[in-house]
Every structure is written in structure tokens, then in C-alpha cells.
Amino acid sequence: MTPSLKDFSPRFRDRLLDLLWRQWTALGVTGQASPWRLTPVDPEALLLVSCTLARHDARLFDAILDWLTINGRYLNVQRVRRLVSDQSFKGEAVFAAMAAKTSTSAFAVKWARSTQAPDRKAHSGSEPLFFMPDGKPLPILHAPDPVFLSHGLVRELYEKRNVAQPFGTRDSATLLLKLRALIGVSSRCEILAYLLLNGYGSPRAVARSCGYYPATVIKALAEMEESGFLVSRMEGRQRQYSLASDAWRTLILGDVRPRWIAWPALFSALEQIWLFLGVPERDEQSPLAQASSLRRILKTSVSDNLASCGLGLPTLAIEPHTGEALLPYFMTRMNDVLDTLDKLGYLTGR
Numbered sequence: 381m382t383p384s385l386k387d388f389s390p391r392f393r394d395r396l397l398d399l400l401w402r403q404w405t406a407l408g409v410t411g412q413a414s415p416w417r418l419t420p421v422d423p424e425a426l427l428l429v430s431c432t433l434a435r436h437d438a439r440l441f442d443a444i445l446d447w448l449t450i451n452g453r454y455l456n457v458q459r460v461r462r463l464v465s466d467q468s469f470k471g472e473a474v475f476a477a478m479a480a481k482t483s484t485s486a487f488a489v490k491w492a493r494s495t496q497a498p499d500r501k502a503h504s505g506s507e508p509l510f511f512m513p514d515g516k517p518l519p520i521l522h523a524p525d526p527v528f529l530s531h532g533l534v535r536e537l538y539e540k541r542n543v544a545q546p547f548g549t550r551d552s553a554t555l556l557l558k559l560r561a562l563i564g565v566s567s568r569c570e571i572l573a574y575l576l577l578n579g580y581g582s583p584r585a586v587a588r589s590c591g592y593y594p595a596t597v598i599k600a601l602a603e604m605e606e607s608g609f610l611v612s613r614m615e616g617r618q619r620q621y622s623l624a625s626d627a628w629r630t631l632i633l634g635d636v637r638p639r640w641i642a643w644p645a646l647f648s649a650l651e652q653i654w655l656f657l658g659v660p661e662r663d664e665q666s667p668l669a670q671a672s673s674l675r676r677i678l679k680t681s682v683s684d685n686l687a688s689c690g691l692g693l694p695t696l697a698i699e700p701h702t703g704e705a706l707l708p709y710f711m712t713r714m715n716d717v718l719d720t721l722d723k724l725g726y727l728t729g730r
Contacts, residue, residue, distance in 0.1 A: 383708065383711055384667075384707075385657060385662060385663070385670055385707065385711075386662075386663045388657070388711045388714075389657040389658070389662075390513065392653070392654065392657060392714060392718075393433075393436060393654065393657075393658075395718045396433055396650060396654060396718075397433060397434075397436065397437050397440065399718070399721055399722075400426070400429070400430055400433055400434065400437075400440060401440060402414055402415055402416040402725055403416045403421045403426050403553070403725075404426070404430070404440065404443065404444060404447065406421055406548075406551060406553040406554065406725075407421060407423065407426075407447065407451070407547050407553070407554060407557065408447055408450070408451060408544050408545045408546060408547040408548065409440075409443045409444070409446070409447050409543060409544050410443075410543050410544065410545065411439075411443065411543055414725075415551075415553070415725075416551075416553045416725040417551050417552075417553055417725050418551065418552055418553060418636055418638045418724070418725060419552075419553065419638045419639055419641055419724040419725060420552055420553060420554075420555040420556055420573060420577070420638060420640075420641075421553050421554065421556070421643075422556065422641075422643035422644065422647075423454070423455055423456075423556060423557060424455060424456060424459050424460045424463055424591070424644075425463060425467075425591070425643040425644040425646075425647045425648075426643065426647070427444070427455070427460065427475065427478075428460065428463055428464065428467075428469040428471055428475065428647065428651075429469065429471075429647035429648075429650065429651050430444055430471075431469070431470075431471025431472075431474035431475050431478070432469070432470055432471045432474070432651050432654070432655070433651070433654060435474070435509060435510055435511055436510070436511050436513070438510045438518060438535075441509075441510070442538060442541055442543075443541065443543045443544060444478070445478060445481060445482055445538060445540075446540055446541055446542065446543050446544035447544035448478060448479075448482040449482045449540065449544075450544055450545065450546060451544070451546060451547055451557070452482055453565075454547075454557050454560045454561065454565060455565070456560075456565050456566070456567075457479075459567075459570075459591060459592070460475065462591055462592065462593070463591045463644050466591060466644070467591070467644050467645065467647075467648035467681075467685075468648065468652075468681070469647075469648060469651060470651065470655065473531055473532060473533065474509070474531075474533065476531055477509075477527060477528045477530075477531035477533055480527050480530075480531065481525075481527045481528065481538060506529060506532045506533060506534045507532060507533060507534065508520075508533075508534050508535070509528060509533040509534060509535040510535060515658065515660060518535075520534055520535070520536060521536070522536055522537065523537065524536065524537070525537045525538050552633055552634075552636050552638050553725070555573055555576075555632070555633075555638075556569055556570065556573055559572060559573060559632075566600075567590070567592050567596050567597060567600050568600050568604060570586075570590040570591075570592070571586055571590065571597060571600055571601065571604070573640075574586050574589060574590055574640060575610070575621065575622060575623050576623070576628065576629055576632060576633060577637075577638060577639065577640035578640050579622060580620045580621060580622035581620065581621060581622075582618040582619060582620055582621070583597045583598045583601055583619065583621070584597075584618070586601070586621075588642075588688075589640070589642040589645075589690075590642075590644075591644045601621050604621075605621065608624065609623065609624050609625075609628070610622070610623060610624060611623075611624045639690065639724060640690055641689060641690045641691065641724065642688065642689045642690050643689070645685035645686075645688055645689040646685065646686070646689035646690075646691070648681070648685055649681070649682045649685040649686050649689070650717075652677055652680075652681075652682050653677070653682060653714065656673065656674065656677050667704040667707060668703055668704050670704070670707060671703060671704045671705075671706040671707050674706060674707070674710060675698060675706060678696060678698055678710070679698065683695065683696045683698065686717065691717065691720050691721075692720075693713075693716060693717060693720060696710075696713060697709075
């Protein structure tokens, strides 16, 4: 019997939430037995996809709030805003509420613009923040949290649970946070990480993969080359940059050689797929109507993002699967994506 989207959706959600738990555990959240170990985690992309997915796991959501009060100073807030715009993440209002709730005097200026709620004139009233497994809003039994309510989101009062700690330094999963602690929160951390894991790259490739404006990366690479630790050469019409010595790779990564994943592109694709599956009326559609709607979202940015994120999987072959035949093919391929991600937290190499 051909599996249905109705059966696939909760399994897809649970596997995505497990992935988020593993990555947040690697960054310092407690309470998960199998943390992500090797492939570096992207804190901003992880936070933005969590703004959507963690609404289906209130325990994870509040653990992230705990983490932000401890480690929030290592987030690149400008990059968060850039990813929201560039990759069309849908959790901007949730992120603004989280920033307002966890902003402290120590980094109030850093979070100032992010704590402003997006323009909600097009919406009326408030919406529930959390949802139960069946998609219904999580009941509110007491007075709602005033900070979240001011951002149009209704939830119980948040109380710190002390389930987070400073990020660890032993695993390459925290590579970006370690670089930020060492040299400061800037685009240079992502640039250095990209070159460490990929060996070389053009400014355009680095900007696209890391979620920065090309002009930002071009300026940073030119200045970094003046240090003598980076070198460049022309290949055709592109200038390629690389580290001047492999000693950097050994110093920072040790013996492991993790794969580079463009998490903004990957998480954006997975978020869009989840939002497609989470439409309440989806189960009432015919398989043909479901396939038609699915084909439209895959043809936007989802298919391209999955192809370019670095997982190394074949491009989604949408056109050969006509009509409702797209559904089983799509579900098989999404399982391939999640199976590959399950392994990346443990395996080295490329």
C-alpha cells in the first residue's frame, strides 16, 4: 500500500525535532542522549528553523530560551536578519519574541532591533505559540506571558528551567561558536570555517553558502589575505581563496574532517516542506491535488536548496514523476535526506 502524506507528516515532524534536539544538545542544552558530534552546527540557521518547528515541542522551545540567556552573546544578530530575508524563514515574529524575552543588560544593544515585533497590521488578535501533536493549540491554563503576548503570541509564563550551559569546546559541532569566542562575532568566522572544511572558495560561493552579502565577504577576504594566513589565485574569472597552510586545519579541527553543510539552505527547505505538510486542510485533498501543491513548492527554492546544501544527494527529479506518482517518490527522497542527516553527526570525511 502506498504511504500517504497523512501518515508521513508526523514521522517527518518527529525526525526533524530529533535533529533539532541533537544539535541544540551539542551547543549546550541538556536532556538529550545522542548529541550531534562532528559536522559543525550553524547557530543562526538552527535558531530560525527552531522558531517554526519547536512550536511543536514546548520543552525544546524553553530549553532554547535558557540557552539564549547564557550563550546569546555569540549569536550574529545581523546574520539572523539576513537569513530571514534571503532564505525566507517564517519565524521572524517568534524570534523577535525570544530576543525580547532573553535580552539582558549585558547585550541589550545587540538585541535591540531584533526585539521589535514585525508589523502585524495585516493580522488581527494573537495566535497560539505552541501546538499539540494533533495540530491543535496547546491549552493555556494561566495568565499568558506578557512579553510573548506583546508580540502576538499566546503561551504560559516562561520560567527559566536551567537546562542549558555554556557551549562545549571538545567537538567540531561547536566550531562556529568557538571561532566567535576566539576572534569575535563577525562574518570572518563563517569564512574561516568554510575554508577549513572546503579547502578553497570564491567570494560568491562563500557568501551564498554562509548567508552573507557578496560585498561583505569580498571585503573580509581581501583584508584577511593581507594577514598572510590566506592566499588567492585566479581561476578563469573567479578569484579563489584558501588558507596558506594546512596547519590551520590541524590546529582547529584536529584529526577530524567534517563535511561542510550549508545549513541555511537545508533548514529553509525542510521548514517549507514541514509548513506544506502542516496545512490542516492537506489531509482532505485528493492525492492528485496534494501532488500538484507539492510540485509548486518544490519548484520554487526547495529543490534548489536541497541540491546545493552539500548533502551530496541526487537532485530531486520532479518532472518524470507525473500526477500523484510524485508523492511516494517525494517521501522516499525525504527519508533519504533525514537518513543522511542522522549519520552526519557521527561520521567524518566527505
